[in-house]
Amino acid sequence: MACYFRRAIAEQVARVVGLPSEKILHHVHAIPVHRKRSSPDFQLYLKSVLDDPLNATYYQEKAEKLTGKLVCDSIISDFGFARGVLTFKINRPLLVKKVMINIRQDGSRYGFNSELLSGFPKGLTLVEFSSPNIAKKFHVGHLRSTIIGNFIANLKEAVGNKVLRVNYLGDWGLQFGLLGAGFTKFGCEEKLKSNPLQHLFEVYVEVNAAAEKDEEMKQSAQEFMSKLESGHPQALSLWTHFRGLSIEEYAKVYKRLGVQFDEYTGESFYREKYQDILNLLRSKNILKITKEGTGVVDLTENGDLSAFSTVMRSDGSSLYITRDLAAAIDRMEKYNFDEMVYVTDKSQQTHFQNLFKILKMLGKDQVDCCKHVMFGRVQGMQTRRGDVIFLEDVLDEARARMLQNMAKAETSKTTEDPADTAEKIGVAALIIQDFKGQLQADYRFSWNDALQSCGDTGVFLQYTHARLQSLLTLWSSREEEDFNASCLQEPSAIATLQHLLRYDEVIYKTLKELQPRYLVAYLMGLGHLANVAHQSLHVKGSTPEVAHARLHFFNSIRVVLASGMKLLGISPVDKM
Known part of the structure; x- marks a missing residue:
């Protein structure tokens, strides 16, 4: 509904300054709420619309003439001017009516039909995120990639893009040589059936330790990898088995996080295409062979190889970047996407800079639509048993702590499935703790901070939503859409x-900016305002007309709060 008021303001200012309203519209901004005093609703920096703001005298004269010609009408009840900023106050009953009717009509789509968002290009967005290494348990290091990628996918989808969620698995390389060779010696089929990833992790730890001491074991790993590269049926069968088990186990963790993928792919998909990449690099005359026999791409402009990217080992085998080049080109041809977003930690910044530069050198101009969203590392994540490396342990810990907190709290409501409620609150706590700051920053995790029921936490958001939901049980005449704005x-x-x-x-x-912290801060502000309103705008004991208007009001807050939480990847709870 802000766009209705924004347009009315822009049209009046446009008539006065003699500019098209479209040039003014995007410079009119809603004013952040001040908790301790009332404030106008919108502001416009005159420098953004006046043609010669650098001439102070001319600017001041023009600003005074402009403000002198503005008039109050049925929409704008007051305006002011100070320090180059023009402020507008909207007719209060109209503000109430328009905002709440708009939320009721648009529901969870409220805010997304705004003219502000119309300028963003729509199309196919491919988001590659999470991407764990198969045959290993889901590491906590993949938590950030998973929830950030899911948030970006949700956001792009909400504004009208078609989104393809891709999980690019680390499912090739020397680790599988070690695992394949080690499983015959350390593996147990029974343990593999009962707890696949835990057992594969145990085997990997054992064979890795053995390979460091035993040259024969290291040789066996290399031989197994050679069999895998050449398509040996037995080696491929074991690899396929490990890959399938891994995806099944990952799906369980993703379900707990509320994350789904449209496509599982991986490095193995492009192992046979790397020769095509090397041939393409040769044809463009940008592949150079060093004295050691490795294939490199010169990333400098003068050909001195002071900056280069290795794309082929001396034995002719592929590297991670070679397979990434193959994947990127394949996606360009297969999907003709409008945008591709890679979500990984910041240690891979150079890798993606090199990847994009080589794609550009190959004439793949679609690389201009590719983006690397990077993030920092989480430190200090522990359970009561000590440091953890597996995400499942973190989710279990969050659920257990929330169940304990719910059992202690006097205000807790009886829920049909306490464990499920605790899980959703725990996941919300993890997400908000992660999204409060700049994504690129490292941060230290704290259970005490994350699980506080007050303050800016996921628990607080869930509590606020449940509290608003519980109010709706008092709403007997919900089907009556009209309400009195003067209430x-x-x-x-x-x-x-x-x-x-x-x-x-x-x-x-x-x-x-693809930074969730802005949305988190907004939802926290909404939650605090909702709780202040809840304390002063009582429903019980009010007249039916006032109670009905207030319930409409609280439901409007709940709708927007739930919409924002879902964008972040949080499932709102109705009771807690």
Whole structure:
């Protein structure tokens, strides 16, 4: 609904300054709510629309003339001017009515139909994220890639893109030579059936230790990998078995996180295509062979090889970047995507810089639509048993701690499935703790901080949503859509509705920078405003007309809160 008011303001200013309203529209912004005092609703920096802001005298004269010609009308009830900023206050009953009716009509789509978002290109977005190494348990290091990638996919989908979620598995390389050779010596079929990834991890640890001391074991691993590369049936059968078991086990963890993929692919898919990449590099005359026999691509402009990327080992076998080149080109041809986003930690920054540069050298201009979203590392993640490396342990710990907290809390409601509720709250706690800061930053994880029921936490958001949901049990005449806007003129109601005005701008900024922290901060602000309003705008004991208007109001908050939480990858709970 902000766009309705934004357009009205832009049209009036446009008439005064003699510019098209479209040039002004995107410079009109909703004002962040001030908790301790009332404020106008929108602001416009005049420098953004006046043609000569550098001439101070001319600028001041023009600004005064402009403000002198503006008039209040049925939409704008007041305006002001100070320090180069023009502010607008919207007719209060109209503000209440328009915002709440818009939320009721659009539901979870509220904010996404804004003109602000119309400028973003729509099309096919491919998001590659999570990407664990098969035959290994899901490492906590993959948590960030998984939840960040899921958030980006959700966001792109919400603004109208078709999204393809791709899990590019690490399913090739020397580790499988070790595992294949080691399984015959250390493996146990029974243990593999009962707990596949745990047993494969144990085998990998044992064979890795053995290979460091025993040259024969290392040789066996290399021989197994050679069999795998040449397509030996027995080696491929074992690899296929390990890969299938791994994906089955990962799917269980993804389900707990509420994450799904459209496609599971991996390095193995491109093992046979790397020769095509090398031939393409040769044909473009950009593959150079060093004295050691390795194949490299010169990334400098003067050919001195001071900066290069190795794309072929001396024995002629492929590397990670060779397979990534094959994957990128294959996706360009297969999907003709409009955008491809890779989500990995920041240690791979150079890898992706090199990847994109080589693709450009190969004439693949679609690389301009490729982006690497990188993130920092999590430190200090522990369970009561000590340091953890497996994500399942973290999820189990979050659920166990939340169940314990729920059992202690006097306000806890009886739920049909306490463990499921605890799981959803625990996942929310992990996501919010992760998304509060810059994605590129490392951060230290704290269970105490993450699981606080008050403050800016996922638990607080879940509690607020459940509290709003419980209010709706008092709503006997929900089917009656009309309400009296004059019943919602209290400062806490107006402040909350002003905050709701800003939702499309927050989505815009979040989408532009792909940083979830903006959305997290907005939802926290909404949660705190909702709790202030809940304390002052009582439903019980109010007249039916007032109660009905207030229930409409609280439901509007719940709808937007739930929408934002789902974008972040959080499943809102109705009771806790």
